[in-house]
Amino acid sequence: MHAALVRELGWTPVGVDLSGGMLRHARGRLPVALADAVRLPVRDNSVPAVISVMVHTDMPAYPAVLREVARVLTPDGLFVHVGVHPCFCGGFAQSWTDKELRDEVGASHWPLPALLNAFGDAGLAVERFSEGGAPLPVVLAVAATTRPGTPRTPRR
Known part of the structure; x- marks a missing residue:
């Protein structure tokens, strides 16, 4: 699709x-x-665009994934994140943590400030936000780019 x-x-x-x-x-x-999305089999600065669709809640190391995205994107490369809105999945993920089921099923909750700050920390410049769903915003989309001179984390 x-x-x-x-x-x-x-x-x-x-x-x-x-x-x-x-x-x-x-x-x-x-x-x-x-x-593994935290260690992509791709050269530095070689991919014009990366898209992440409905996966960040499955990745406890999503900030590391964002750093890896920044590493592989070309200068002015585009990253599009589409995922469950943090205001929607927080209670869901938290309720499972108490039962130690979260690790078993992989639900991770990224509060909105932590999720958005992770983009900048990775060297991605956020360009646009969008929410989807009614009456509640169940989806959050973020478009971010890399820019020449933006500090990015190279593979070690």
């Missing part, structure tokens, strides 16, 4: 996941790579 839209924009999508099962599901619709 999202791969077709990315193709319409003139880009070639590549699905990246740690789960072979998820990649088997995506294979045939787009090229895939088995990889």
Whole structure:
């Protein structure tokens, strides 16, 4: 579904996941790579755009993912984050933490300030925000770019 839209924009999508099962599901619709999002198998400054759709609550190390995104993006590269709005998922993730189920299912809650500050800390300049859902904003979208001279974290 999202791969077709990315193709319409003139880009070639590549699905990246740690789960072979998820990649088997995506294979045939787009090229895939088995990889950890905190260590992408991509050269520094080599990708014009990265899109993250509904995954940040599955990634306890999302700030590290954002640093990796900044590393692989070309100067003026575009990063689009679309995810569950922090005001919607906070209680959900917190309620599971008390039962020690959060680690089992992977629900991570990023409060809005922590999530947005992680973009800047990674060297990404936030350009636009958007919310979706009615009557509650259940989705938060963020568009960010890299700029020449913006401090970014190179792979160590």
